[in-house]
Amino acid sequence: MKITVIGSGYVGLVTGTCLAEVGNHVCCLDVDPAKIAMLQAGGIPIYEPGLDEMVRRNVAAGRLTFTTDVAESVAFGEIQFIAVGTPPDEDGSADLQYVLAAARNIARHMDGYKVVVDKSTVPVGTGDKVRAAIAETLAERGVELPFAVVSNPEFLKEGAAIEDFMKPDRIVVGADDARAIELMRRLYAPFQRNHERILCMDVRSAELTKYAANAMLATRISFMNELANLAETLGADIELVRQGIGADPRIGYHFLYPGVGYGGSCFPKDVKALVASGHEHGHELKVLSAVEAANDAQKLRLVDKVVREFGADLSGRRFALWGLAFKPNTDDMREAPSRVIVRELTRRGAEVVAFDPVAAHEARRVMGDNPRLTFADDMMSPLEGADALLIVTEWKAFRSPDFDAVRAALKQPLIFDGRNMYDPAWLRGIGFTYHAIGR
Helix, strand or coil, rough: EEEEEEECCHHHHHHHHHHHHHEEEEECCCCCCHHHHHHHCCCCCCCCCCCCHHHHHHHHHHCEEEEEEHHHHHHHCEEEECCCCCCEEECCEEEHHHHHHHHHHHHHCCCCEEEEEEECCCCCCHHHHHHHHHHHHHHHCCCCEEEEECCCCCCCCCCCHHHHHHCCCCCECCCCHHHHHHHHHHHHHHHHHCCCCEECCCCCHHHHHHHHHHHHHHHHHHHHHHHHHHHHCCCCCCHHHHHHHHHCCCCCCCCCCCCCCCCCCCCCHHHHHHHHHHHHHCCCCCHHHHHHHHHHHHHCCCHHHHHHHHHHCCCCCCCEECCCCCCCCCCCCCCCCCHHHHHHHHCCEEEEEEECCHHHHHHHHHHCCCCCCEEECCCCHHCCCCCCCEECCHHHHHCCCHHHHHHHHHCCEEEEEECCCCCCHHHCCCEEEECCCCC
16 A cells, blocks of 8 residues: 655654555655655664664665655555644643644645545544645635545554554544545554454544543553652552552553653643643543642652752752653653753752763753753763762663662762662662662
């Protein structure tokens, strides 16, 4: 099949590459010439394990191409995926200007039946707006052409996006056009040979499904963070509590790990957008408002522990920080807890020396103007003479460090662990002062 993907960011590039991997011919459009030039030269603008090799393989096979030419991209595919950004507006609602611009561009250049697929995460009712934008533009051209609008939300985890796409647990297709549904079934047939994974529903239900999924996961994270904070006060161990409730099959173990809060491109934006959508339609989503507030507070939890140890004025203190990305296996710094933690520590006068295996270049771009923040090229050098080590992202490289070397490098054997990576009793047994979350 011939597929067009509009937007070559995270979702668009993964979607296009994985669809090419199973034999389709895919044309990826982006308005950023530098990004397209990079992709055409064999580079990729994001970090996602395995994606660079898959892009190169499919480009070499002639199944994956990149362009900035809108007319070319519209002519290419019968199915047109819209995978552009939907950044939060001032009130937290999703900004649909790029989605609607893509829809109008399709309508300006189409000359036959097109299936327009919203892959971007969009509020309920966006499908209607996309349909109206296409119809209006076709009317301006004075032509009548058949088209269908489909909602096909993505459920990709950064760091595991390829596996999520190639082996999906469900494929949500929101559509009311039989021809479009059949085309989507054909498109996704290679991904569900084991058993049927497509869930067909109306467009609005599909749009809400995506927001509901992310909001539920964000809720679990904030719930566990709230419990972890209570566990510290009560003298309980949240890790044991996690095991105790996770063993209940109605609850399960996923997303029950306490820490310094969620970040990234999805959860913060989607919770805000869902709250804003509820407000727009007269529904106050009280639980999600609390989820958001709890997460904002949790990002300062590690700083609060540092202040209790050293006092409010951190002038003259220097801290080593391991992990900058909002989660491991990505270079994504959007809404990363590290940004809040570093900002607050340096505001109080501290110096921070940070290391991240992948995200340092992106962290320099978004945080590099902070004169009290420096970046290290390895994980051990920040420890030299530091007052304490703070762990913010749970990279595998941090799981089993040489603790003798860590203790020797630090001024004192003191660790603030925002991801509960180590066994408290063992660390304390070898002489460390260890502050974790809820333990």
